[in-house]
Amino acid sequence: MTTRRVRARPGEGPLLREEILAAAEALLIESGTEDALTLRAVARRAGVTTPSVYLHFADKEALLEAVCLRVWDQLDSDMNAAAARARDPFRALGMAGIAYARFALSHPVQYRVLMMRSPATTAALACHRRMVESVTACVEAGALRGDPEKLALSLWAAVHGCVSLLIAQPGFPWPDDLDAFIEETVAMAGFGAALSSRIPRRTPWTTPVLTERLDALAAGLPTR
Amino acid sequence: MTTRRVRARPGEGPLLREEILAAAEALLIESGTEDALTLRAVARRAGVTTPSVYLHFADKEALLEAVCLRVWDQLDSDMNAAAARARDPFRALGMAGIAYARFALSHPVQYRVLMMRSPATTAALACHRRMVESVTACVEAGALRGDPEKLALSLWAAVHGCVSLLIAQPGFPWPDDLDAFIEETVAMAGFGAALSSRIPRRTPWTTPVLTERLDALAAGLPTR
DNA sequence: ACATCAGGTTGACACTGTCATCCTGACGGC
DNA sequence: GCCGTCAGGATGACAGTGTCAACCTGATGT
Known part of the structure; x- marks a missing residue:
């Protein structure tokens, strides 16, 4: 214990909490x-003995969750800012999805801890709630049809799967242009939700018919 | 150490390897x-002392990966069997996706270990390779357009995201009918890939036009 | 001046992965 | 029948981990 932290004065207890969070975040x-987030490493970095961490966090898991939740507020504002850049709700949904992916890739450790571990449900609920808002606007505008809750779940799953694989499988031979891959996945999910929500399940479509109609639809769209 | 395992005779060394794998799988x-997979618990269950595990596995991580890879062979045959139930490639793709999801939910621990940890890339490669095959058939049949590799990545991401969230967030308020949710997500991904692969990026589509065309397309499909 | 109590520290416990070292029993050669 | 050899393990130990009960300490209100 080379440099010991000066003791906080009464009333300034929560001050140490912030220092511990900062030390843990830096370590992460x-x-x-x-x-690498061991209690001893965190305490050493904060200039404090190990058991002192327990004065502010119930256990290691609580500390880890608190550290990762620290960046989570930014997600909501990121998605809002991205969605605000398009006045069309359906395009805004895509923007929000891309912002979501960028956020996850910007904080890979926090994203993995909060979304790929057992119960970090509060963060997941925040993600889903934000998605439902954007989806509801699309349903009201007519771009999507059906239950916004379920639509948001499927869309969220698609973009989560994309960043989740990118984060958890860095050794995988991913495409060179990751931004393009993300955009294509988001586009696939968005267009898929738009089309799939119009086709009732158990509809006896056939692939040739579907192919022909899709080709016609695509041919009718304006080109740049 | 109550019941000690009878020692293997020379030449029967790999026999213990199987017993350790079985013990570890049961524990998991x-x-x-x-x-819960500690080397001591595994060794105790196999009737062996702890360091004996190192005779057959480099370290704990190698044991864990080997245990989880044990069920992975079933994935390929599951997907093949499911795809074979439809002669149409595009419907077969959907079947394979659903089989993938069912497999993941049947082996949640193994799936999480292999797909949500740092480098278990061999399993991921197997998943992707299998997806590329199904997608290639769809491209040849005209249902999908573009690079099968990238299409497969996006589709895989969608279904992985779905099961990944279901496994990692059991406390989340999921819909009652999980099978339906999975089917809808797979349908969204499939239809989305079909439509999105026909719309070049940066196409200046507008939501009202798209909505109208989609409604027309859906209205033209046969109803049950 | 004194008791009080927030804000820590000390020392220990059980448990983990991992390793160097040693033992043991079955086999082949003579 | 005997012995060396070597695969197949066992012993004991080490450093590191999360966690907790017990103790200390210095500022503060009175």
């Missing part, structure tokens, strides 16, 4: 993995 | 989480 970002 | 399934 520098190492790139949550395995 | 009974507990439902990989945290």
Whole structure:
């Protein structure tokens, strides 16, 4: 214990909490993995003994969750800002999806901890709620049809799967242009929701008919 | 160490490897989480001392990966069997996607370990390769257009995201009918790939036009 | 001056992955 | 029948982990 932290004065207790969070966040970002987040390393970095962490966090898991939730507020404002750049609700939905992916890739450790572990449901609920808002606007505008809750779930799953694989499988031979891949996945999900929500399940469509209609539809769209 | 395992005779060395794998798999399934897989628990269950595990596995991570890879062979045959139930390639693609989701939900621990951790890329490669095959058939049949590799990635991402969220967020308020949710997500991805692959990026489509065309397309499809 | 209590520290416990070292029993050669 | 050899393990130990009960300490209100 080389440099010991000066003791907080009474009433300034929560001050240490912030220092611990900052130390843990730095450790997480520098190492790139949550395995490096040991209580001893965090305490040493905060200039405090190990058990002092328990004065502000119930256990290691609570600390880890608190650290990762720290960046989560930015997600909502990111998605809002991105959606605001398009007045059309359906395009705004796509913008929000791309913003979601960018956010996840900007905070890979936090995203993995909160979304790929057992119960970090509060963060997941925030994601879903935000999605439902954008989807509801699209339903009201007529771009999508059906239950916004379920539509949002499927759309969310698609973009989550994209960033989830990118984060968890860095050794995979991903395409060179990741931005393009993300955009294409978001587009697939959006167009898919628009089309699929118009086709009742158990509809006896056949692939040749579908192919012909899709070709006709695409041919009728304006080209740049 | 109550019941000690009878020692294997020379030449029967790999026999213990299977017993360790079986013990580890049982531990994984009974507990439902990989945290319960400690080397001591595995060794005790196999009737062997702890360091003996190192005779057959480099370290704990290698054991965990080997255990989870044990069920992975079934995925390929599951998807093949499901795809074979439809002669149409595009419907077969959907069947394969649903089979993928069912497999993942049947082996949640193994799926999480192999797909939501840092480098288990061999399993991911197997998934992707299998997807590319189904997608290639759809491209040749005209249902999808574009690069099968990228199309497969986006489709895979969608279904992976779906099961990934279901596995990692069990506390989330999911819809009652999970099968329907999975089918809808797969349908969204499939229809989305079909439509999106026909619309070049940066196409200046507008939502009202798109909505009108989609409604017309859906109205022209046969009803049951 | 004194009791009080927030804000820590000390020391320990059980448990983990991992390793160097040693033992043991079956086999082949003579 | 005997012995060396080597695969197949067992022993004991080490450093590191999360966690907790017990203790200390210094500022503050009175």
